[in-house]
Amino acid sequence: MAHILIVEDEKIIRSALRRLLERNQFRVSEAGSVQEAQDLYDVPSFDLVISDLRLPGAPGTEMIDLAKGKPVLIMTSYASLRSAVDSMKQGAVDYIAKPFDHDEMLQAVARILVEREQRPPVAAEESVTPPPATGEIGIIGNCAPMQDLFGKIRKVAPTDSTVLIQGESGTGKELVARALHNLSRRAKAPLISVNCAAIPETLIESELFGHEKGAFTGASASRTGLVEAADGGTLFLDEIGELPLEAQARLLRVLQEGEIRRVGSVQSQKVDVRLIAATHRDLKGLAKIGQFREDLFYRLNVISLRLPALRERGGDVMEIARVFLARQSARMSRPGLKFGAEAEAAIRHYSWPGNVRELENAIERSVILSEGQEINADQLGIDVELGELELADSYLDPLPSSGLGNGNGAHEPTEDLSLEDYFQHFVLEHQDHMTETELARKLGVSRKCLWERRQRLGIPRRKASASSDAS
Template sequence: MQRILVIEDENNGYSELVEILSGHNFQVENVHSINQAVDDFPIASFDLIITDLRVSGQAGTDIIPLAHEIPVLVMASFASLRSAVEAMKLGAVDYIAKPYDETDLLSSVEDILNKHSHRSTTQERRQSKNASDMIYGRCQPMRKVFGLIDKVAPTDASVLIQGETGSGKELAAKAIHELSRRSNQEIVCINCAAIPESLIESELFGHEKGAFTGAVSARAGLIEAADGGTLFLDEIGELPLDAQARLLRVLQEGEIRRVGSISSRKVDVRLIAATHRNLKALSRTGQFREDLYYRLNVVQIRLPPLRERGRDITGLAHLLLNNSLDRMSRPEVELSSDALRAIQEYNWPGNVRELENAIERGVILCENDLITADLLDIEPTAAEISLNQGLVRSSANPQQMSSHHLSNINRPLSMEDYFQQFVLENQSRMNETELARHLGISRKSLWEKRQKLGIPRRKGDEAKN
């Protein structure tokens, strides 16, 4: 039975409100002052508090901060409705006007109790879950990730997730959303690298009719679609600089302006961004706004690459195998000992996504109840062996590497990030031939990677070479 506390001025010992509520199977307690309510009952034991606007010379709204999560309904005469509206601004969930209609009163009470019950259930469910229930991981690096997710999820802080391609950045973002107070709203996921540069501002911020050729009607952007919920921007390092400036305004002012509009709109979004690139290094070269980087980097979560997760690799393989079997309705299939050994020894440059594809390939090609190593098709290529050997050679010559690089060598970087960091930090004292030799690649490959990643050669390098 739901409990309701009624706080109202004395009426010769009779309360019509108490009688109505008691007659509809509510357990009702009646007091005549806030002090009496606090002294006689634990406030948290009630499901709803109904109070007069003024009780015994005191503002009835004084109970609101004492009620915490318990909803407070205010009663007011028609002459005091303005004050009742002010009470809602202080935290009351609703007000009813005296004299009240019994049907309207009961309808309001039941609506409030139903909403509060749903909110309490959602909150309890959210509090009973944690990140490790949604993402597989037993190793120490993943336990650290889970701890960060559990801490940051209940807040509205911006989060920057860094990790190699396929390491589970979107899964981590969805876990943060699911554990947040916004979990009953949408999470809108956007891959910035998948949207053409000419369309990205229109897609993110929306546009007005006639803003450009083809804009035959006004359209809300994806940021507006995430209003009240969470916006996940994957591969944010690919966002053009103009769009970065607009996004910075969203974070600073909580508002957007559609393309072609002269007015701004308020939005309430929680931003989670992800990238496989080193945004700090990009900000130093002018490819990413430094002010946006610091706005995003309130809490940073680094996802370890699969090769650094130890026994998690085989555990994930079994989990993904069971998922594939369920999805394909296949009979029981096992991984052979040589397949498990190959899975454990492989470098997994594509991380969990590559492992999932390999397992699915094995399930499809398997003709009996055993998946062998050759069905996984995960032999390293000659190029990968050459690059890995080059990295080993450069690591074996610490006198040729900067102390700053050595202090960061254990950080989980992608191959592209490692390449960019190594070149930027060593090109002032190495020529192109030496850089290529230490990286284990040809000068032509070095030039091609420079072009791809937009790493300029220092002035004077041409003369040296």
């Protein structure tokens, strides 16, 4: 059981973090300052130190030297790129901006502890070789959602059950399909991959199910379809939401009866195919409006696997980025390239709407454009507003403890508040006299992030706040 030290002067945050970690089977000790941590504990004996950056007395970065090589995760109460970069330069293993939710913290802790077990400590100036892909799965992912996905893949792969992989474009759905195939009894048989969106609607049935000679104009010879070609193996239909309704009916017959009929033929033939489908669309919603067959949806949805977006995978983004950097550097004969601190911060802060595919393109671009041995943020070519992350000095103070209550105890939070309760309490307490911009700055997030958290937590904007913000 890993032993974690929390160094945080705000009791509500410290208590919430302690309960969160203890509920997830970690041993936890705590201190309110660097001096207190030094006085009470042998800091290097801990497996991980989680420290706030701004503390009474010495800053949290002092814990890096005191930990003597053990990982230190820095918390910031404002999303300052400058403070994050500085703490990373001083040796922090990672940083996390307040307010954060439970999953975000647990993912960061799990990733750091796994990385620590996988490789021995290295000096700060040494480069770290990116870890290999996860086991036989062949996909990088140390965050909790990916570890959960890997567990499901290992359970599902040996069966012949139909699998529906759901996730945004560019998340790597074909990699999951390949892992399912490679871990199945069909691994020595073919895996046939078909992008349903890439085949013209007029040809899709012929491509999938084959056709007989003379079945239509131009059919000068019989042709085997891709379903038949996958006999004994696995058929992966990517973007199945783009499949026309006529082809969906034929595919349903494959799933129900295990047989196909070529276009223009009156005879059916048996096929032994395991079907894996993938989509970024809401098939259930499409079925309700008649754009996807409901009976096919339920046949496909025997096992549903959700592939998280890259922005939901925490520290995985940097692991994947380093693998791509090593690959592109070798391909272009540019050994020794590494990310600068600001490039790393940009990669971590960017939302990656194009997911892993967009990340790979950005890394390739940066390798091409880089001039020295260090890649900077501009060379990535991503639309990340680094200026938003740099807050004015007047906003660099952490959230004051007195700001959580009014002194008479009427709104005094209890120790039972979670991290999300803390966020919600602060917004409700201050939104009557602070604009959205001021709230976002004090909480250390962008206005967009504040809006998203309002939506997720169900915190409505008050009219007074909205009107004052517009003035």
